[in-house]
Amino acid sequence: MTKSRGATCVLSVLARVLVAWAADSASATATQARSQVELMRMDVERLLMITEALWTITR
DSSP states (O other): OHHHHHHHHHHHHHHHHHHHHHHHHHHHHHHHHHHHHHHHHHHHHHHHHHHHHHHHHHO
16 A cells, blocks of 8 residues: 555656646747747838838839
């Protein structure tokens, strides 16, 4: 019975570590995705400015 409780305790600790690691990984992935979205927004804004300038020139 003691070995079983010890194994259960080890598995419980291991599960907590894995959950914490997964949460950290998900947080890092979300941060990276937000950064990429912000870069895309800046690209779209720059393209919009170029488009507006070209439209003004061609009028």
